[in-house]
Amino acid sequence: MPDILEVENLQVRLFDRTGPVLAVRGVSLSVGRGEVVALVGESGCGKSVTALSLLRLLPRDAEVSGSIRVDGHNVLDLSPAQIRTIRGGDVAMVFQEPMTSLNPAFSVGNQIAEVLRLHQGLRGAEASARALELMRMVGIGDAEKRLRSFPHELSGGMRQRVMIAMALAGEPKLLILDEPTTALDVTTQAQILDIVRDLRARTGMAILLITHDLGVVADIADRVVVMYAGAKVEEADVYDLFQAPRHPYSAGLLGALPGSALAQEQAGRPRLAEIPGMVPMLRAPLDSCAFAARCQSATDECRAQAPLLEQVGPGAGHAVACFHPEPATTVSV
Amino acid sequence: MTVYVVRRLGVSVFTLVVASMLVFLGVRAVPGNPAIALTGNADLSPGAIAAIERQYGLNEPLPVQYIDWLRQIVTGHLGSSPVTGLSITSELAGAFPITLELTILAMLIGIVLGVPAGIIAAVRRGKAADYAGSAVALFGLSIPSFWFGILLILIFAVKLHVLPASSYVSFLTSPASNLSHMIMPAFVLGTGVAAVLMRQMRSAMLEALRADYVRTARAKGLPELRVVLKHALRNSLVTVATVIGLQIGVLLSGVAVTEDVFGLSGVGNLTINAVFQRDYPTIQAVALITAAAVIVINFAMDFLYAYLSPRVRVEGDAQ
Amino acid sequence: MSLTIAPDPAAMLEVAARSDRHWWRRLLRRPPAVIGLVGVAVVAIAAIFAPLLSPYSPVAVDPAHFLAPVFSPGHLLGTDELGRDVLSRLIYGAQPTLEVGVVATGLALVVGVPFGLVSGYYRGAADMIAMRITDVVLAFPYFLLAVGFAAIFGPSLPNVVVALGIASLPGFVRIARAEAMALREQDYVQAAIVTGVRDRVILFRHLLPNMIGPVLVQATLTIPGAILGAALLSFLGLGERPPTASWGTMLADAQQHLFDDPWLAIMPGLAIFLTTLCFNLLGDGLRDLFDPAMS
Numbered sequence: 001m002p003d004i005l006e007v008e009n010l011q012v013r014l015f016d017r018t019g020p021v022l023a024v025r026g027v028s029l030s031v032g033r034g035e036v037v038a039l040v041g042e043s044g045c046g047k048s049v050t051a052l053s054l055l056r057l058l059p060r061d062a063e064v065s066g067s068i069r070v071d072g073h074n075v076l077d078l079s080p081a082q083i084r085t086i087r088g089g090d091v092a093m094v095f096q097e098p099m100t101s102l103n104p105a106f107s108v109g110n111q112i113a114e115v116l117r118l119h120q121g122l123r124g125a126e127a128s129a130r131a132l133e134l135m136r137m138v139g140i141g142d143a144e145k146r147l148r149s150f151p152h153e154l155s156g157g158m159r160q161r162v163m164i165a166m167a168l169a170g171e172p173k174l175l176i177l178d179e180p181t182t183a184l185d186v187t188t189q190a191q192i193l194d195i196v197r198d199l200r201a202r203t204g205m206a207i208l209l210i211t212h213d214l215g216v217v218a219d220i221a222d223r224v225v226v227m228y229a230g231a232k233v234e235e236a237d238v239y240d241l242f243q244a245p246r247h248p249y250s251a252g253l254l255g256a257l258p259g260s261a262l263a264q265e266q267a268g269r270p271r272l273a274e275i276p277g278m279v280p281m282l283r284a285p286l287d288s289c290a291f292a293a294r295c296q297s298a299t300d301e302c303r304a305q306a307p308l309l310e311q312v313g314p315g316a317g318h319a320v321a322c323f324h325p326e327p328a329t330t331v332s333v
Numbered sequence: 334m335t336v337y338v339v340r341r342l343g344v345s346v347f348t349l350v351v352a353s354m355l356v357f358l359g360v361r362a363v364p365g366n367p368a369i370a371l372t373g374n375a376d377l378s379p380g381a382i383a384a385i386e387r388q389y390g391l392n393e394p395l396p397v398q399y400i401d402w403l404r405q406i407v408t409g410h411l412g413s414s415p416v417t418g419l420s421i422t423s424e425l426a427g428a429f430p431i432t433l434e435l436t437i438l439a440m441l442i443g444i445v446l447g448v449p450a451g452i453i454a455a456v457r458r459g460k461a462a463d464y465a466g467s468a469v470a471l472f473g474l475s476i477p478s479f480w481f482g483i484l485l486i487l488i489f490a491v492k493l494h495v496l497p498a499s500s501y502v503s504f505l506t507s508p509a510s511n512l513s514h515m516i517m518p519a520f521v522l523g524t525g526v527a528a529v530l531m532r533q534m535r536s537a538m539l540e541a542l543r544a545d546y547v548r549t550a551r552a553k554g555l556p557e558l559r560v561v562l563k564h565a566l567r568n569s570l571v572t573v574a575t576v577i578g579l580q581i582g583v584l585l586s587g588v589a590v591t592e593d594v595f596g597l598s599g600v601g602n603l604t605i606n607a608v609f610q611r612d613y614p615t616i617q618a619v620a621l622i623t624a625a626a627v628i629v630i631n632f633a634m635d636f637l638y639a640y641l642s643p644r645v646r647v648e649g650d651a652q
Numbered sequence: 653m654s655l656t657i658a659p660d661p662a663a664m665l666e667v668a669a670r671s672d673r674h675w676w677r678r679l680l681r682r683p684p685a686v687i688g689l690v691g692v693a694v695v696a697i698a699a700i701f702a703p704l705l706s707p708y709s710p711v712a713v714d715p716a717h718f719l720a721p722v723f724s725p726g727h728l729l730g731t732d733e734l735g736r737d738v739l740s741r742l743i744y745g746a747q748p749t750l751e752v753g754v755v756a757t758g759l760a761l762v763v764g765v766p767f768g769l770v771s772g773y774y775r776g777a778a779d780m781i782a783m784r785i786t787d788v789v790l791a792f793p794y795f796l797l798a799v800g801f802a803a804i805f806g807p808s809l810p811n812v813v814v815a816l817g818i819a820s821l822p823g824f825v826r827i828a829r830a831e832a833m834a835l836r837e838q839d840y841v842q843a844a845i846v847t848g849v850r851d852r853v854i855l856f857r858h859l860l861p862n863m864i865g866p867v868l869v870q871a872t873l874t875i876p877g878a879i880l881g882a883a884l885l886s887f888l889g890l891g892e893r894p895p896t897a898s899w900g901t902m903l904a905d906a907q908q909h910l911f912d913d914p915w916l917a918i919m920p921g922l923a924i925f926l927t928t929l930c931f932n933l934l935g936d937g938l939r940d941l942f943d944p945a946m947s
Contacts, residue, residue: 057551088554100545105567105643115553150643348787363804475929477880479887480921487914582819586795590884605888608802616803624791
């Protein structure tokens with residue numbers, strides 16, 4: 001059986017008012033059945049664009065190439081009708097902004113039942129009963145009353161629970177969570193993550209978690225993919241990445257994590273947050289390492305050609321795109 | 334919703350009261366003796382003026398006169414026209430159905446043409462259908478209704494002889510004849526309404542189609558038609574309902590001139606004749622009724638807005 | 653973990669200023685807007701230089717030619733039932749047309765924008781009062797206002813201007829109010845409020861200059877409405893009195909001759925239509941510049 005999600009050499013070109021933007025540059029990644037993969041990077045690194053392209057939700061003028069296989073079917077080749085059976089069915093998605101992602105004009109029960117009618121063929125009372133069940137699953141108290149509530153009557157955390165219930169309604173094999181906790185306060189973030197962890201244990205569905213917050217990743221993911229400026233710079237088992245990040249960018253991300261062992265270890269070094277600059281927006285292909293401008297260990301080589309992704313140790317399946325990877329020493333925890 | 338509707342009702346009543354005061358004071362603002370203004374007769378003897386002043390209570394303080402006037406109107410006594418001597422109530426009763434039919438037909442044509450055109454243009458943004466629809470709407474917005482009416486008369490009545498140029502036949506007398514008389518004026522007005530609705534609908538839909546909840550609806554796997562007609566349209570209608578109120582005055586002004594062009598003896602024509610005959614009581618009655626009609630329509634729009642927008646429906650929060 | 657570095661506000665302002673300086677050039681890259689601009693310029697030139705451009709006086713009667721057809725010798729667009737040259741009357745007709753459109757709109761702008769500004773900035777009681785006033789204004793269609801003024805003061809062009817100015821008020825109040833409400837929440841305005849900058853300075857130095865774009869768009873789209881309204885009222889005889897040439901009155905006179913000389917009705921209507929169309933094209937172009945999402 002193929003992996004639930006196999007992405008190969010994904011390239012996405014978007015167009016803004018001033019011209020094309022290379023949002024995703026040759027990203028490959030896979031999510032096994034029941035696996036939790038985290039896609040990590042700063043805002044603007046292309047991780048959300050990657051997520052949207054998986055369900056062909058990008059603007060009409062976006063140019064997407066490469067291959068995206070969901071359960072073996074190439075998403076880019078499917079007819080509109082076929083892609084609709086995958087959207088909300090095999091693959092469900094939860095977005096970053098719970099305040100605006102629900103339709104203000106319809107009750108939450110209506111919006112959940114819509115998925116049940118579409119993908120489960122449930123009608124009327126059956127659909128309501130199942131919607132109630134789903135709302136209870138995601139920890140919404142007083143679900144009978146909430147079923148008739150409108151989005152504006154709910155808190156951000158409650159709305160995100162509704163979004164998750166809506167995603168679960170299609171009984172997906174893969175759940176894509178695009179920054180599900182970014183817009184929420186810390187306590188609510190923890191609750192939402194607990195729900196996700198619990199659901200994963202109960203349903204065995206695979207999860208692709210998109211986040212800029214490595215703190216979230218450590219708790220929940222099996223494997224981590226780090227993106228920078230539209231490209232994958234490192235991929236590793238979550239344990240390996242936290243123990244020994246090989247890309248300076250990943251190391252910087254971890255170093256910026258307050259209270260982490262690495263942060264203490266690196267106390268003498270400048271944290272990434274203090275390195276001036278932002279993720280560059282690329283309008284043309286790059287013939288250097290995209291991170292070179294912000295990198296402490298960058299050399300002329302880094303500025304002359306782009307590093308390719310290569311397998312490195314210590315763990316299996318650990319790959320990094322860097323000419324001068326960080327040493328593989330294990331940090332004592 | 335109740336809170337909101339009651340509040341809007343209060344506002345509407347307040348507006349109506351202020352509007353009626355303005356209408357009342359308007360006639361008092363006519364230069365010269367109000368008795369002359371009210372009768373339209375400049376050659377009255379002092380005795381006759383005194384008699385009229387007594388009849389209309391013109392020697393009473395203004396607030397008392399206003400209350401008396403209001404009481405008469407509320408009880409349906411609009412008085413008689415000093416020019417024609419006819420009862421204003423019965424004149425209006427004859428003219429009102431024509432204007433009402435014209436307005437309703439125009440609204441229907443406007444909605445049927447304008448709303449779908451706006452939706453299609455927004456969905457097909459930047460494509461041929463959008464450009465064509467937007468261009469037609471721009472023409473519809475720019476064309477003077479009375480000239481458009483004259484052009485239609487020239488083509489269909491003068492050249493082709495397929496439709497009557499003017500006059501009115503009651504729908505009850507002959508539905509077919511009524512509609513053949515009303516189709517041109519209603520179309521003239523309806524295209525104007527359609528142009529406005531199309532543009533409003535298009536921009537509201539463009540905004541809705543960009544919203545996060547539309548992306549959510551697509552991510553659910555809903556067919557595009559349902560994404561557009563359920564998720565985006567519902568929210569666009571809220572926006573459109575709020576701007577319609579601003580357009581009613583323009584529509585009713587258009588109704589008046591269209592009646593003139595097509596020789597329909599509706600309220601608009603009645604008013605124009607009254608102006609040139611200095612028939613102040615009739616003008617006063619028409620002004621008050623028109624203002625009341627606009628206020629009622631605006632209240633209905635508020636109601637629709639409240640119904641379409643759950644935030645207002647549930648919490649009574651208008652802002 | 654805050655990795656994103658906040659964009660430099662000075663740099664952003666510079667970008668905004670630079671794009672502002674080029675808005676003319678961006679407007680000129682849009683063919684419909686250019687057509688509109690040219691059309692408006694043509695009408696303006698006709699209005700200003702009417703005495704130089706028109707072959708005859710607009711009120712001169714040529715007793716030898718009543719209802720001369722189009723392309724008659726000496727009368728390119730023919731004459732009307734009194735033997736007046738149609739081309740000359742069309743050229744002179746641009747004067748009241750532009751005058752009413754611009755003055756009525758200017759009136760509504762000058763009164764409506766401060767109203768909306770104050771109501772959106774202070775909200776509360778000021779907002780309540782402004783909204784109730786616009787409710788009352790909205791209750792009277794411009795036709796009714798013009799009828800009222802004509803009944804009280806007799807038909808005249810100033811009546812038409814005032815009626816249309818009043819009827820156009822709510823649009824400007826709405827725009828200025830919405831902009832003031834939005835701008836009030838901006839950080840720089842909030843900062844000004846917190847640091848005790850006087851209200852007058854905030855209103856006129858910070859809010860007003862920042863709503864020029866939307867107000868300008870509203871004005872450009874109000875002018876054609878006012879032109880149509882003025883033509884309608886003149887057509888009904890509520891505006892300028894004969895023998896003054898205006899497109900509305902020309903059309904009204906032409907109605908008598910629909911059967912024998914339809915061109916008499918077609919030409920002034922076409923003039924009104926093209927003028928409003930050009931203003932609308934220009935207004936749409938400006939709106940798209942300030943709000944590109946709607947184009």
